[in-house]
Amino acid sequence: MISKKEVKHIAKLARLSLNKREILKMQQELSKILDYIEKLRKVDVSGVKPAPYSIQVENIMRNDEVKTVDPTIKKKILEQAPETKDGFVKVKSIIDKPWS
Amino acid sequence: MELTDLTISEIHNRLKKKEFSAKELCKAYLDRIEKEDKKIFSFLTVTKKLALSQAEKIDNLIAKREKLPILAGVPAAIKDIILVKDVRCTAGSKILENYTAIYDATVIKKLKTQGVVILGKTNLDEFAMGSSTENSAFFKTKNPHDLSRVPGGSSGGSAAAVAANLCTFALGTDTGGSIRQPASFCGIVGLKPTYGAVSRYGLIAFASSLDQIGPITKTVEDAKIVFDVIKGRDEMDSTSIGGGYDKGLGSPYRQVSKGYVTDKRYRNRLRNRQTLNNLRFGVPKEYFIEGMDPEVEEIIKEAIKKFETLGAKIEEISLPHTEYALPCYYIIAPSEASANLARYDAIRYGELKTQNSKVKTLIDYYFKIRGEGFGEEVRRRIMLGTYALSAGYYEAYYKRALKVRTLVKQDFEKAFQKVDLILTPVSPTPAFKLGERVLDPLKMYLSDIFTVPVNLAGLPAISIPAGKVKNKLPVGLQIIGQAFREEEIFKVASLFEEANL
Known part of the structure; x- marks a missing residue:
């Protein structure tokens, strides 16, 4: 069974706020699902290679070039952002107490 | 017959003969959505203006006697996780409630080039995570065969819209069964293509090593037509593959596949090949489990018998890692x-x-x-x-799971040394009641038990209607093929479809 402390830790890593009731519920549900997943321990996987993909995929690199964007598209992109300033997307302060 | 009952090739032929205009057809669907979707709740967004303007363009082509692509004027619905330029795309989530797509997904670009009329965006489980469409942040879609039941999921809106004749075909996505399971629950056809067959550029990603876009349609022929349009290599998706299809990769039925545009010829060719002689079908013993609905089991076994009467050789096979x-x-x-x-x-x-x-x-x-x-x-x-x-x-956890995935894949590889195709149920039960499984996530997960292995192995598989439980709730049969051999699946599925009418 996964502990409440672990649930809180995972929620923090995943950047999800959970209230007390949600933590308890998550603990119960995750425990049940993880019990089911435990089944995998019964499989002998010695010498088996992992398959991150079902087919063989190759990494394809593109050139790192600056491309110009149609200004109407730029406008549309910026319109989706909650906060913008001078044609940039605005982000909340990263440090707790701004130095202003 | 209503206009909204027609299949793709019927629409194509009748538009050419000017029996009706693309705009009339489009309006017939928009009217039907307005009346019927109050009960089904399959559309999150109806793109009336876009649809009418696209239909008008097709009518202009017809007036100028220009050649019509096969999908010209055909009204479609798109799962709301695939981007359509300047249309809201929510992925069924509050977090994207106000998001508007700024570009077309590659599949949409391809459909638009063909002249498809886009009627709107369909409901889904949030980020395609679910098996009943009840996880949508907006509303619950109902199964057109029984409004107290779920349409399946996560492409439940797309499946319900096709089954209720609110569109001719729809696009869905399938990560663990999200096209096939709702197609089974709604009594229609759904194809999960081979991993890499269809570009995912412009698809909101859920699980990138598993996600595929595929058609949800009324007939196998329609599924083939849509698949042929959307498949192929796209430089915007590094996992997409094109070459295999051009070369046919040894599919024995490639010659049958050509010429579907002239619908009659396609049908005649199929008719000339009335048996499945020399084809071997495997039935995995691990897919008939305890807890399976006995009526579903009965229907699937009957369907398998029908394949035998059509000349197929049926063999029991084993996929030993199925339970994992x-x-x-x-x-x-x-x-x-x-x-x-x-x-x-x-x-x-x-x-x-x-x-x-x-x-x-x-x-x-x-x-x-x-x-x-x-x-x-x-x-x-x-x-x-x-x-x-x-x-x-x-x-x-993760590394071990990737190794088990190799074993699941190898099970299929071994099986395909003995058989050409595999027949299984799509889901252990027919559509369940709304609310029945939402409180038990694990029980919900189990409805994908027969569809998930196919995604892990990257194979193509179709769900086609096999029968109905209590003469009411549809049950789908799953036909699993070898990678890049969708053609073969279409071929045998068509023969079964015709024999099962």
Whole structure:
């Protein structure tokens, strides 16, 4: 069974706020699902290679070039952002107490 | 016969003969959506203006006697996780409630080039995570065969819309069964193509090593027509593959596949090949489990017998790692999802209506937005994936799951040395009641037990109607093929479809 402390830790890593009731519920549900997943321990996987993909995929690199964007598209992109300033997307302060 | 009952090739032929205009057809569907979707709730957004303007363009082509592509004027619905330029795309989530797509997904570009009329965007489980469409942040879609039941999921809106004649065909996505299971529950056809067959550029990602876009249609022929349009290599998706199809990769029925545009010839060719002689079908013994609905089992066994009467050779096969496929999937899919969904921070897009101005720092903003913006199932899967990938658990969970995936894949490879295709049920039960499984996530997961292995192995598979439980609830048969051999699946599925009429 996964502990409440672990649930809180995972929620923090995943950047999800959970209230007390949600933590308890998550603990119960995750425990049940993880019990089911435990089944995998019964499989002998010695010498088996992992398959991150079902087919063989190759990494394809593109050139790192600056491309110009149609200004109407730029406008549309910026319109989706909650906060913008001078044609940039605005982000909340990263440090707790701004130095202003 | 109503206009909204027609299949793609029927529409194509009748538009050419000017029996009706593309606009009349489009309006017939829009009217039907307005009347019927009050009961079904399959559309999240109806794109009336876009649809009418696209239909008008087709009517101009017809007036100028220009050659019509096969999908010209055909009204379609799109799962609301695939981007259509300048149309809202929610992924069924509050976090994207106000998001408008700024470009077309590659599949949409291809459909538009063909002259498809886009009627709107269909409901789904949030970020395609679910098996009943009840996880949509907006409303619950109903099964057209019984309004007290779910349409399946996650492409439940697309499947319900096709089954209720609210569109001619729809696009869905399938990560663990999300096209095939709702197609089975709604009594229609759904194809999950080979991994890499269809570009995913412009698809909102759930689990990138598993996701595929595919057609949901009324007939096998329609599924083939749509698949042929959307498949192929796309430089915007590095996992997409084109070459295999051009070369046919040894599909024995390639010659039959050509010429479907002239519908009659296609049908005649099929008719000339009336048996499945010399084709070997495997039936995996692990797919007939305890707890399976006895009527579903009966219908599937009858369907298998029908294949035998059509000349097929049926063999029992074993896919020994079947019982490990679902737990394997529930590590891999949430792990990939937890990484894919890390991008939703409501900074570049995705403002919430309830946004709190009291939040000052970036980290608090993340917690708040993601805590409020994601629904329960999405949060559960992000948590599960984050756990499986976290320090100390990575080897025990994620890495082990990837190894089990290899074994699941090898099961299929071994089976395909003996047989050409595999027949299985799509789901252990017909459509269940709304609300019946929402409180028990694990029980919900089990409805994908027969579809998930196919995604892990990257294979193509179709769900086609096989019969009905209590003469009411549809049950689908799954035909699994070898990678890149969709053609063969279409061929045998068509023969079964004709024999099962």
